[in-house]
Amino acid sequence: xxxxxxxxxxxxxxxxxxxxxxxxxxxxxxxxxxxxxxxxxxxxxxxxxxxxxxxxxxxxxxxxxxxxxxxxxxxxxxxxxxxxxxxxxxxxxxxxxxxxxxxxxxxxxxxxxxxxxxxxxxxxxxxxxxxxx
Numbered sequence: 001x002x003x004x005x006x007x008x009x010x011x012x013x014x015x016x017x018x019x020x021x022x023x024x025x026x027x028x029x030x031x032x033x034x035x036x037x038x039x040x041x042x043x044x045x046x047x048x049x050x051x052x053x054x055x056x057x058x059x060x061x062x063x064x065x066x067x068x069x070x071x072x073x074x075x076x077x078x079x080x081x082x083x084x085x086x087x088x089x090x091x092x093x094x095x096x097x098x099x100x101x102x103x104x105x106x107x108x109x110x111x112x113x114x115x116x117x118x119x120x121x122x123x124x125x126x127x128x129x130x131x132x133x
Contacts, residue, residue, distance in 0.1 A: 006042055008035060032084030034072070040081040044095060059096035061085040061111060063104030070123055071102040074114075077130070102126060 009021035028034060040056060058080040062071035075082035083092065085101055088108065093099060099111040103122050107113035114125040127133045 006039060032087045034075070034082050036075065036081040037083050040092075044091075056080065056096040058098045058100070059083070059088075059092065061088050061099065061101040061107070063101065063115070066119055067103030067122060070119065070126055074100065074102060074126055100129070 007015070008023045009019070010023045013019050013021055023035060025035065028038065058078040060071050060075040060078065060080060060082040061084070062068055062082065063085055071082050080096075085104060085107070093108060093110065099108075101107040101111045101113050101115075103115050104113065105115070112129070114122065114129055116122040116125050124133065
């Protein structure tokens, strides 16, 4: 769907070169969202309207601003959506097969918590879970 039936401003600008609009990435971020989240939300809504039961392979949650960059890197690794944990609805959580939360002290049921005492320990937990160290 991303870039095919749902295109961002930047994708339209790059494809047809008739506009110079950019994506509202800062606006999305101010609401704890990324472009991948928007695509996942639109896809889920479309599938719900069509009666499809589409599962996300992986979903990344993050606890707070200090964890955002690590979570974004992990989401890029898995090519999956990222959302701030406080915005993770029950429907969103149930739509994903594998779920990780970067940072924080507690994670919702069924979500693997990857956290440490500081951001370096959190990064180590992420890398350990990936088998990188």
